[in-house]
Amino acid sequence: MDEAKTGRGSASDTLYNKVRNEILKIIIERQIGSNELLPSEGEIAELCNVSKMTSKLALNSLAEEHIIYRIPRRGSFLADVDLNKIRSMVDSNSTSNYSAVKSNYLALVIPKMDSYCGNIVRVILTAAEAYNYHVVVKYSDGISETEEQILSEISKVPEIMGVILFPGDNNTCGIELLSYKVHNYPIVIVDRVYKEVEFDSICHDNYQGAKDAVSYLIRKGHSKIGFISKSISNVTSREERYQGYMAAMMEGNKRIRLESVQTNDNMVLVSELKEYLINNDSLTAVFCSDDYIAVYLYYAAGELGKSVPGDLSIMGFTDNEILNFIPLKMTTVKQPVEELGTQAVEVLMDKIADSSRPPRTIRIKTDIIERDSVKEIKITQ
Template sequence: MKSRSTPEKRKTPLYAQVAEKIKQEIKRRKLKRHDPVPSEGDWAALYSVSRMTAKLALDILAKEGWVYRLARRGTFAAAGCETDETGEIGETGEADERTPVPAAAIPPIRAKKRIAMVFPNMDDYTAKILEAAQKEARRSDCQVLICISSDREDESACLQELYADGVDGIILYPRGRTRCSEKVLELNLQNYPLVIIDRIFREVQIDCVYHDHYKGTYELTDYLIRRGHARIGYLSAPFDGVTSREDRYKGYSRAMLDRGLTIDSSNMLLDCSEAYMSNLRAVNDQLETFLRNNPALTAVVCMDDYLATSCLYTALRMNKSVPEELSIAGFLDIQLSSLLPVPLTTVRQTTEQLGQAAVQLLLKRLKKSREGAITIKVNTSIVERDSVRTIR
């Protein structure tokens, strides 16, 4: 008859064994209170166990007061390690583990800079910015956190949470914002490292990286003129203080004047309702009226690809062929642009340069740069597709 094993004879759980090894290593290295302790991944690799086993081991030490853990910051030595006497690793019922682990075997702890990126949503455009920013951050050994804010209040909450959590700096993309939030003003007054991307706020001097909307639209309009177009219209939603919309309109106007062409207000629609965003394929009543009243136009420049898409479908539903009767050009180069019935000629905003420049500027601020507010303009490029024809 087999005898039942007593608790004293039961094998010590692996995570408890690892906890004891970590405890002895902390004592051997004479870590003081608040000194960083290797992560669970480091211990797992050192002792050839799973990360979960290492996590459970650190949880035991945290309960015993040997270490304390901070979310997204790491594990640190606590008061317990200073008062306990140094001893050797005891037997665990397995192979003898009395040989101390060489200090060089444990990876050195380096406190990584943590930067956060706050976006209003995640789409193809913002995803590309994030990808470029992460690559640049990795090259500088920084960790990137992501926060999605649905509106201004949520944006302020995100900023406050990141600031309270000790994040070293923030990159904010306030798409569609006409004014910066009070939280942005507050952080800026505190000289907290904060970089705005793709937007300029007139009411505050703050670091920003944005595309050169003026130059991009100037070059696009000039491109249409060189293709033989002289009667070129302009379509935009209300400016409402959005500097990118204002800059694009100014770029169009300046190109027309520089080429000696007349700017006719009847050839422009600057208050197009953004209701078209709910159904880009539907006929846009405002655009239909505008096109019917301006049959002499051979081309239109649109403030962005969404409005250009609405214009394209409206023209096609009116049996107005594109580009034979009307050339259409946009701005952004969203993924949809190349998939339309007539692929769209547009201005591409280089997301890679935008993400890289934003991270580089933020890292400059983290090094305590004392320069005044810095504005970095990123160049754009024209993407030629089928929606523009040459008039000979």
């Protein structure tokens, strides 16, 4: 057999495989779909700085593997092949625009680097390392447009085999996520569940955690319990906490006062929280959908001369490190990140191994952390 054709045992082996590899990368980078036209032999030769013969041999090889098919005088077309298979075929050690990237890479997209996200990153890095994967971390700043751009860029890097996404506050499925779904790209959503499109999702059980928290307040003798959150619109984690609050109050036969339930983005302003407390002076406890609000409410109460927990009991959610910066130890709902991060990596590994697996939603149990911000009220007969 002609050595130049097989490429074995000669310098042409490196050149031939480089061109073959570049064609695979072009398919991914340009997101070429099934039965769509590939660049011509001449275009590939020019892009890779090789002869037309070399580009032709590389295309013929991919045709023999049924990755592409060739029609005389019309060109080469992508066969009906899953793009994940093409990604797995890419030789990341070959010379290319991504030569600095090693094989076995995942991408992790997070909205910010606070203590909660930082702990998730730490766990995911450790869990991925156990599978011999490196992790590229990207920050969206919680901005939907930035998140979309990052996802678009990631999908065009062949060496990245899958994505773990912690979305920002906007819980609407964007165009790039829909593209991931259509192309069956391995992705796992962390701490969110999309209603309109089903993805693999790992999240804490926000509903049960909130319900347990409010039930805990009721057991402590509280009946006039308020609820404060940033906007719950299109953010399933907050919506589920609101639903958990409502369920616990109804099961406990407690009256829900509409003025005591506030869900808008201004509820992180001390001035707004002071007004809330003034308008709800009869409340003995407030359940906050996150620890930041709980901290701001603590200071708002102090400015009004209310002591915590003497005059008002406050309970948060997440067990964020921000609680370390106030004088009072705050009772809260802890969201364990070890299981969250580990499960996210395990589910992504399953998806990479078999992209046809049906999506799963895994909910992780939360825990109540009892501290000093909740007072027990003795119920008089």
